[in-house]
Amino acid sequence: MTGISVWFADFSDLFYKCFIKDDRYRLLVSGVGVTIKVSLLAVLIGILIGILVAVSNLSRNKLFKAIGSIYTDVIRGTPSVTQLMVIYFVFFASVNLNKWIIAAIAFGVNSGAYVSEIIRGGILSVDHGQTEAGRSLGLNAFQTMTRIVIPQAVKNIFPALCNEFIVLIKETAIVGYVGLMDIQKAGDFIKSATYEPGMPLFGTAVIYYVLIKILTLTLRQVENHLRKSDAR
Amino acid sequence: MIKVKNLHKKFGGLTVLNGIDEHISQGEVVVIIGPSGSGKSTFLRCLNLLEDVTEGEIYVDNELINTPKVNINVVRQKMGMVFQQFNLFPHLTIMDNITLAPVLLKKMSKAEAVKRGQELLERVNLAEKADAYPAQLSGGQKQRVAIARALAMNPEIMLFDEPTSALDPEMVGEVLDVMKDLARSGMTMVIVTHEMGFAREVASRVLFIDQGVVMESGTPQEVFSNPKNDRTKLFLSKVL
Numbered sequence: 001m002t003g004i005s006v007w008f009a010d011f012s013d014l015f016y017k018c019f020i021k022d023d024r025y026r027l028l029v030s031g032v033g034v035t036i037k038v039s040l041l042a043v044l045i046g047i048l049i050g051i052l053v054a055v056s057n058l059s060r061n062k063l064f065k066a067i068g069s070i071y072t073d074v075i076r077g078t079p080s081v082t083q084l085m086v087i088y089f090v091f092f093a094s095v096n097l098n099k100w101i102i103a104a105i106a107f108g109v110n111s112g113a114y115v116s117e118i119i120r121g122g123i124l125s126v127d128h129g130q131t132e133a134g135r136s137l138g139l140n141a142f143q144t145m146t147r148i149v150i151p152q153a154v155k156n157i158f159p160a161l162c163n164e165f166i167v168l169i170k171e172t173a174i175v176g177y178v179g180l181m182d183i184q185k186a187g188d189f190i191k192s193a194t195y196e197p198g199m200p201l202f203g204t205a206v207i208y209y210v211l212i213k214i215l216t217l218t219l220r221q222v223e224n225h226l227r228k229s230d231a232r
Numbered sequence: 233m234i235k236v237k238n239l240h241k242k243f244g245g246l247t248v249l250n251g252i253d254e255h256i257s258q259g260e261v262v263v264i265i266g267p268s269g270s271g272k273s274t275f276l277r278c279l280n281l282l283e284d285v286t287e288g289e290i291y292v293d294n295e296l297i298n299t300p301k302v303n304i305n306v307v308r309q310k311m312g313m314v315f316q317q318f319n320l321f322p323h324l325t326i327m328d329n330i331t332l333a334p335v336l337l338k339k340m341s342k343a344e345a346v347k348r349g350q351e352l353l354e355r356v357n358l359a360e361k362a363d364a365y366p367a368q369l370s371g372g373q374k375q376r377v378a379i380a381r382a383l384a385m386n387p388e389i390m391l392f393d394e395p396t397s398a399l400d401p402e403m404v405g406e407v408l409d410v411m412k413d414l415a416r417s418g419m420t421m422v423i424v425t426h427e428m429g430f431a432r433e434v435a436s437r438v439l440f441i442d443q444g445v446v447m448e449s450g451t452p453q454e455v456f457s458n459p460k461n462d463r464t465k466l467f468l469s470k471v472l
Contacts, residue, residue: 125295132282133319135308136308137332138306139306147336155323
């Protein structure tokens with residue numbers, strides 16, 4: 001047999017052993033579900049917290065400002081694994097909630113700190129003349145913010161927000177620490193069960209890569225749509 | 233229509249307006265001239281409180297407006313403003329730029345606002361641009377849209393803050409033509425500009441502001457041909 005066919009025979013054996021035998025692929029499929037669930041909810045929570053904190057940071061209220069900056073500071077200064085474990089084992093220790101929801105809250109709280117900075121920068125990047133034009137027409141501060149400034153900020157924010165979303169999906173690979181079976185943990189589990197490290201880990205990597213590729217391409221479409229008012 | 237009493241404006245320690253008293257009547261076209269840094273733009277921006285007033289009183293239609301008791305948003309609805317940098321909303325089509333405020337502030341239904349928008353765009357010779365975005369327009373076209381946008385609120389007064397200063401020279405004329413047309417229609421206008429020819433032709437009154445005070449005020453004839461103040465003479469000798 002030539003080298004390639006040997007390699008291929010080995011590969012298919014390994015593939016069978018790691019993914020097909022005992023229906024092991026099912027672990028990965030449900031892992032994909034967990035990763036997506038946790039990431040989606042975390043993104044929503046992150047955006048919500050991000051908006052609140054960004055607005056607090058931009059407000060004139062000293063208390064809001066202080067809370068916002070302490071929060072951002074603490075989140076950025078500690079590892080996300082530590083944050084996840086503190087939230088899971090300490091803050092939510094006696095709360096009866098689905099594991100994945102608690103994990104999503106932890107990642108959302110983490111992501112919110114980064115999202116708030118992105119949003120703050122995005123709002124500040126809109127020329128002040130836009131606010132003046134809105135106010136000069138008689139719009140109040142809130143109407144000017146929601147109808148004029150934020151729609152423009154969104155366009156500036158969007159690429160950075162997509163990037164944050166992608167980072168977040170990869171960050172969720174640590175949910176195994178609190179006993180959730182996501183993609184990473186499923187790959188790990190197969191590794192232990194088969195004593196084969198390479199195939200399950202490459203499988204894990206490929207699944208993450210494909211997920212993120214699909215997401216990137218979709219978000220790029222959305223971004224192109226947002227840019228339709230730019231100079232052509 | 234607008235009455236200004238003892239208006240002072242300080243930015244930190246810097247005094248920009250140092251006691252201005254002025255009365256602008258209905259139908260007047262007041263053109264404000266003066267060297268850069270003289271406070272003329274700041275004066276204009278105080279009239280609709282885009283700048284906080286440090287001291288003094290501003291009355292619009294006999295109502296004191298620089299007091300927390302007044303809802304400034306309502307006052308601003310009767311004072312249109314046109315900016316040097318146009319400040320069109322880049323994420324909205326030209327028509328949406330024009331209809332946003334009247335519809336949002338419930339002055340008109342969407343259909344009425346679009347109809348009025350079309351009339352205004354015809355008036356500024358841009359009827360075919362309703363569905364374009366600001367980025368697709370030239371500077372002169374943008375400024376004409378900005379004028380239409382301000383007019384859509386049916387203001388009683390129009391404020392112009394150096395409306396032609398950011399334009400290429402060949403586009404200045406088209407914007408001034410729209411403003412002349414507006415002046416002829418009887419609109420009350422306050423205009424900060426460096427276009428002396430325009431001031432001479434259109435103004436019912438010219439104010440020369442320097443060092444934060446009104447140095448001279450009179451008809452274009454009086455101010456341009458027979459200035460009394462030495463600073464006015466010096467300024468005019470440089471710009472005419």
